[in-house]
Amino acid sequence: MDDKISYLVDFDSDLFVDRMDPMFHHPKFKDTSFSEVFLKKLGEVSEIINRKPKKGKKYRYIELGSINKNTGKIEEVDKLEEYSYENLPSRAKKVVRRGDIIVSKLVENYTVVVVGEEHDGCVATNAFMIIRPRIDISSDLLAYILKLDDIIKQFQRYGYGATAVRISNSDFKRIRIPIPTPADLKSILESRVEIFKERKESLIQRYDNCFVEIEKRFLDLLGVKLDSVDYKNNFKVKGELLREENLHPSFYKPEHLVVDQVMEDSQYQSIKLREVVEDLTIGSSLTSNAKGKLLYISSRNINRFELDLRKLNNGNLKEKEYARLSTGDILIVNAGYKLGYATVVNKEGEGLSFNNHIYRLRLKDDVIPYYIVIFLNSELAKKQFERYSGGVAHKNINLDSLLDMKILLPNQEVQQRISKEIRGVYEEIIKGYESCKDEDRKLSEMLMDCFAEDRGFLD
Incomplete structure (x- = not known):
């Protein structure tokens, strides 16, 4: 009998009463590498925290996508959306502490x-x-x-x-995890985890800085300097800059208008995105x-560039x-x-479908897709x-607003040169993130060995 397809279930098991779905009792879930000596229920070793947000305060919001899949870290706090208590998304329920x-x-x-x-x-x-x-x-x-x-x-x-x-x-409380005992083993493992953590964070910092380098290098290649602008709640706007179709004050913030000026002063052609798009779906x-x-x-x-x-x-x-998708879309x-995240x-x-949170652009023949993505x-x-998006709790951009965005379009030779150089830098970043994952794998193997059946303590 193939135990992957057919298997027996113990009707006397307490778990059978709680979970009668067959897959729950599959033999693959019964195998564990951990010694029983170390195992404790999560409910015994941890507590679930439910701190509620308070009226009158502002909060940065951590959602599922705020965790970087490459690094396993929460996005930098200034990149998280900030909300007043009254405008918090309905899912924003739990205040976190260090x-x-x-x-x-x-x-x-x-x-x-x-949480740090x-x-x-x-x-x-x-x-x-x-x-x-x-x-x-x-x-x-x-x-x-x-x-x-x-x-x-076990989570699965x-x-x-x-x-x-x-x-x-x-x-969640029923899940059994290995807890190091005695105290000297716990101290050794905590020390090793701290070393791994510091090493990994050093690697992440090094390659996160590469994204800053990509931005700087791209602007340098275009001959553009984007000066920082003080964020202000009150500002004046020249009458000739006002647009009849958009009179909302936030549309004319100084940090948005400076981009207009930079594009206008560039040595390269400044055009609307719609001028290079063959099809938008x-x-x-x-x-x-x-x-x-x-x-x-x-x-x-979809990640940036990937x-x-x-x-x-x-x-x-x-x-x-x-x-359906084609290469180069x-x-x-x-x-x-x-x-705004974009990729090629x-x-x-090829051949995959995509949902309605995504636009697909197909460009005219004289435009290099990777350059537009950069x-x-x-x-x-x-x-x-930021300027063209609508919505409060859930920012979005409509088709017309996307097509009205301006891009700088050099000739095809310059597009190709910029694309090649930026792609090279990005590939180095990805290699660096892989080395971070290697660090995680090494630590996992060490912990598994430590808690393994018949292995005892660290060799």
Whole structure:
């Protein structure tokens, strides 16, 4: 009998009463590399925190996408959206403090991160579980334990739901994790985790700085200098700058008008995006379904300069035509925290569909897609996305506003040269992030060895 297809279930088990879905009892979930000596329930070693935001205060908002998938860190606090208490998104429910551990409730988007000083006092989405150790163990060590493969497997086992598999608070408390004993073993592991953490953060800082270098190099190659402007609530606007179709004060903020001036003064042609676009299509309205047969791309698959196809979305296949992707298409996120993120479709993305949070651009033949993507990810475009976007809690940009954005368009030879140089810098960044992941893998292997059956303590 193949235990991957058929298997017996113990009807006398307490778990059988709580979970009667067959997959929960699959033998693959019963195997563990951990010695029973170390195992404790999460509810015994940690507590779930539910601090509520307070009236009259402002908060930076941490949502699912605020966790950088390459680094496993929360985005810098000044990049997070700020809201007054009255305008907080409906999901913004949990205030976090330094030393809290953020754990995603969504199994498919499993994330574990420790809150640092910078994000103390931010508010997080209720798609996260916020916990703190209730025993003498550091938050960093507990967080790394929660990232081990055998722990992730338990999250997958306890997950429920058809479209978005998640874990409940009560099941979260049941998950069994290894806790180092005696005290000298715990101290050794905490010390090693701290060393790994410092080494990784040093690598992340080095390669995060490369993104700053990309921005600086791009502006240098265009011969553009974007001066910083003081952010003001009160400012004067010359009458000739006012547009009949847009009289909202925020449209004329100094930090937005300076971009107009820079574009106008450039040695290169300043044109509206619509002048280089052959076709602009919005994706289909698709509903996620874990068992659906339609594979599609959502905003979570789009990073700046990169299309991440490691985890595609499943949707229901209906009797209709879906827009499909071709190599060289440009994808732009049109709403949410990734508003304005742009990337080029590579060969692996051919034929895939995409949802309605994404615009697909097809350009005229004399324009290099990668150059346009670089521009759309630059500060010159970011300021325009801020300027042209609508919505309060959920920022978005409509088709006409996107096409009205201005770009600088040098000749094709210059486009090619800029694209080649920026692509080279970006590839170095990706190599650097891979070295960060190697650090995580080394630490995980060390912890697994330590907690393994028949291995005892550290060799």
